[in-house]
Amino acid sequence: MQTLTVDLGSRSYPIHIGAGLLHQPGLILPHLAQRRVAIVTNTTVAPLYLQTLTDSLALNDVEVVPIVLPDGEQYKTWETLNTIFDALLTHRCERKTTLIALGGGVIGDLTGFAAASYLRGVPFIQIPTTLLAQVDSSVGGKTGINHPLGKNMVGAFYQPQLVLADTDTLKTLPPRELSAGLAEVIKYGLIYDAAFFDWLEANIEKLRALDHDAIAHAIRRSCEVKAEVVAKDERESGLRALLNLGHTFGHAIESGMGYGNWQHGEAVAAGTVLAADVSRRMGLMSEAEVERVRILYRQAGLPDTAPDLGVEAYMQHMGLDKKVEGGRIRFVLLRGIGAAFVTAEVPQADLEAALTHYVQPT
Amino acid sequence: MQTLTVDLGSRSYPIHIGAGLLHQPGLILPHLAQRRVAIVTNTTVAPLYLQTLTDSLALNDVEVVPIVLPDGEQYKTWETLNTIFDALLTHRCERKTTLIALGGGVIGDLTGFAAASYLRGVPFIQIPTTLLAQVDSSVGGKTGINHPLGKNMVGAFYQPQLVLADTDTLKTLPPRELSAGLAEVIKYGLIYDAAFFDWLEANIEKLRALDHDAIAHAIRRSCEVKAEVVAKDERESGLRALLNLGHTFGHAIESGMGYGNWQHGEAVAAGTVLAADVSRRMGLMSEAEVERVRILYRQAGLPDTAPDLGVEAYMQHMGLDKKVEGGRIRFVLLRGIGAAFVTAEVPQADLEAALTHYVQPT
Numbered sequence: 001m002q003t004l005t006v007d008l009g010s011r012s013y014p015i016h017i018g019a020g021l022l023h024q025p026g027l028i029l030p031h032l033a034q035r036r037v038a039i040v041t042n043t044t045v046a047p048l049y050l051q052t053l054t055d056s057l058a059l060n061d062v063e064v065v066p067i068v069l070p071d072g073e074q075y076k077t078w079e080t081l082n083t084i085f086d087a088l089l090t091h092r093c094e095r096k097t098t099l100i101a102l103g104g105g106v107i108g109d110l111t112g113f114a115a116a117s118y119l120r121g122v123p124f125i126q127i128p129t130t131l132l133a134q135v136d137s138s139v140g141g142k143t144g145i146n147h148p149l150g151k152n153m154v155g156a157f158y159q160p161q162l163v164l165a166d167t168d169t170l171k172t173l174p175p176r177e178l179s180a181g182l183a184e185v186i187k188y189g190l191i192y193d194a195a196f197f198d199w200l201e202a203n204i205e206k207l208r209a210l211d212h213d214a215i216a217h218a219i220r221r222s223c224e225v226k227a228e229v230v231a232k233d234e235r236e237s238g239l240r241a242l243l244n245l246g247h248t249f250g251h252a253i254e255s256g257m258g259y260g261n262w263q264h265g266e267a268v269a270a271g272t273v274l275a276a277d278v279s280r281r282m283g284l285m286s287e288a289e290v291e292r293v294r295i296l297y298r299q300a301g302l303p304d305t306a307p308d309l310g311v312e313a314y315m316q317h318m319g320l321d322k323k324v325e326g327g328r329i330r331f332v333l334l335r336g337i338g339a340a341f342v343t344a345e346v347p348q349a350d351l352e353a354a355l356t357h358y359v360q361p362t
Numbered sequence: 363m364q365t366l367t368v369d370l371g372s373r374s375y376p377i378h379i380g381a382g383l384l385h386q387p388g389l390i391l392p393h394l395a396q397r398r399v400a401i402v403t404n405t406t407v408a409p410l411y412l413q414t415l416t417d418s419l420a421l422n423d424v425e426v427v428p429i430v431l432p433d434g435e436q437y438k439t440w441e442t443l444n445t446i447f448d449a450l451l452t453h454r455c456e457r458k459t460t461l462i463a464l465g466g467g468v469i470g471d472l473t474g475f476a477a478a479s480y481l482r483g484v485p486f487i488q489i490p491t492t493l494l495a496q497v498d499s500s501v502g503g504k505t506g507i508n509h510p511l512g513k514n515m516v517g518a519f520y521q522p523q524l525v526l527a528d529t530d531t532l533k534t535l536p537p538r539e540l541s542a543g544l545a546e547v548i549k550y551g552l553i554y555d556a557a558f559f560d561w562l563e564a565n566i567e568k569l570r571a572l573d574h575d576a577i578a579h580a581i582r583r584s585c586e587v588k589a590e591v592v593a594k595d596e597r598e599s600g601l602r603a604l605l606n607l608g609h610t611f612g613h614a615i616e617s618g619m620g621y622g623n624w625q626h627g628e629a630v631a632a633g634t635v636l637a638a639d640v641s642r643r644m645g646l647m648s649e650a651e652v653e654r655v656r657i658l659y660r661q662a663g664l665p666d667t668a669p670d671l672g673v674e675a676y677m678q679h680m681g682l683d684k685k686v687e688g689g690r691i692r693f694v695l696l697r698g699i700g701a702a703f704v705t706a707e708v709p710q711a712d713l714e715a716a717l718t719h720y721v722q723p724t
Contacts, residue, residue, distance in 0.1 A: 082440065086511070089509060089511040089512060089515060117479075120517045144482060147451060153480070154480060155482045156482055156518065
């Protein structure tokens with residue numbers, strides 16, 4: 001097992017990475033304020049891991065309130081959140097009852113926001129069971145729900161007490177979801193660490209085959225990069241914005257295609273290709289580098305072109321993005337591999353060219 | 363105008379108290395991150411003050427998005443909160459758009475939670491227009507909504523940039539609501555400041571007549587006491603719990619009678635009489651002191667007995683209260699006037715005696 005610490009002063013927390021962590025309740029017990037937890041999970045993950053976790057906690061005299069939600073991004077709504085509140089209130093959960101998120105990013109986001117809001121804040125623990133959640137939503141304290149008018153529009157910044165990334169849980173992950181997680185892993189190399197990007201190019205087949213050492217290294221390095229960025233800039237005023245590479249386009253893709261049809265990671269991959277192409281058109285990145293990005297995405301089982309929504313639709317969807325300031329859209333672009341930056345100075349022509357070039361019919 | 367500062371480090375904020383503050387946009391402008399605000403108010407307050415505030419901001423090139431909600435505690439729900447999110451998204455409000463709460467406690471709680479959650483946090487300003495909101499909900503950062511299973515069960519701790527307490531707005535307040543505000547004012551004397559309680563006994567008629575100097579002093583001293591308590595203990599682990607004097611019983615009264623039928627302040631007054639009576643039965647307070655409390659409430663136009671819900675119903679409603687720890691109910695009691703404390707060691711017999719003694723048929 002490897003451990004790294006997200007350094008946020010009094011709200012610092014450890015991330016444990018390794019195999020078989022669900023069978024080690026000793027990792028969880030020291031973080032509980034009372035011998036009672038509510039485990040929030042979904043109908044896909046519950047049959048796989050809920051009983052294992054419940055049994056190992058029950059053996060240590062921890063009472064478990066199970067809350068099983070429907071599975072899918074389309075349930076990342078107030079209605080689902082409210083079923084968590086209903087269950088917590090019905091079971092008289094208190095300020096010291098810890099919420100445990102057992103599942104992917106949707107479960108983490110819902111549970112985190114529930115924990116932030118229930119009784120104005122109760123402790124929570126993240127046990128992400130997808131690669132995407134292990135490298136992305138379990139680090140940084142972003143929680144929230146979608147709104148019919150936009151993704152993640154309502155939520156809170158709220159830190160967990162602990163994150164357990166059990167690599168064994170990836171064995172039950174569909175290949176498409178593993179690829180979606182790799183999209184975020186690749187992102188960390190692209191924005192911040194060219195050497196890690198090189199390593200990913202050399203190890204992409206091992207990662208897809210779930211080679212334990214390779215996958216543990218990829219998770220650890222991804223979490224390190226994100227933790228470093230988040231620790232430096234907890235509330236997203238500057239550096240943290242780089243983590244949104246590909247996300248402005250990506251959110252437009254998810255929104256334009258209807259939430260749930262494209263995986264988040266797939267949308268981010270296609271969005272990053274668009275960002276790389278805009279960077280190239282602005283003279284910031286070589287065509288060869290754009291091709292390296294596209295090749296690695298293909299090898300990771302990800303799209304390297306975006307759906308052709310039309311320039312108008314992209315603009316419309318991006319106009320509602322959170323990263324808008326004074327009416328202008330801010331983009332994360334690349335000065336080559338390993339060096340992202342934020343700018344609002346993007347020529348409309350380059351934007352439109354990218355949105356008509358690296359797209360294919362939906 | 364008087365000003366005091368709530369000292370919370372980087373989240374400190376000023377409270378201005380005085381007449382005619384709504385006509386002084388210069389107090390607001392320095393706190394805006396962009397020349398755009400959303401004013402959240404209700405159908406009762408809007409006809410009185412929305413135009414005044416909008417005009418004074420518009421004269422200073424501040425664009426105003428007005429959001430007018432229905433009036434009443436029964437609207438302190440997710441559905442109403444969602445109408446705020448709908449409006450903010452429809453008008454493309456951004457991370458730097460400030461939300462202004464113009465109204466009583468319900469508007470403040472809803473707007474504060476909307477500000478805490480919209481895009482995971484935007485700035486907000488409180489302009490409380492009731493005495494209760496001026497002395498209570500505008501200080502301390504508590505925001506939230508009710509749930510069918512309990513009051514204020516979902517929310518956030520979130521601080522405003524600024525509070526403007528314009529005493530002129532009290533002139534349009536129904537007498538019953540003024541009394542409800544006085545209940546909280548009296549509470550600050552009871553829990554923390556015996557000299558202030560003496561002053562209130564001497565000035566209660568002036569306060570009910572809205573004598574400007576008396577009311578400004580009462581607001582200021584109340585905010586000072588609350589700000590002092592909150593600054594020492596922002597997240598309610600210890601000292602802050604004293605502010606809940608009368609609230610455990612009070613919430614049970616509001617819940618048992620149906621939200622909206624008893625004013626919050628009325629329920630707190632009756633709840634405090636119960637807490638004082640329990641304190642007396644435990645030998646902590648004299649009968650004469652309990653009588654002083656009851657007399658001041660009567661003079662303030664408040665109830666000095668609670669509704670007879672029956673002991674069972676009280677217990678039921680109190681069991682769901684947030685201030686429950688390890689299954690036991692914690693009460694705020696009095697060691698005489700000006701000295702509140704928290705305890706879970708309340709003899710059941712004293713509780714039941716108070717709940718059958720200081721009550722009358724509903």
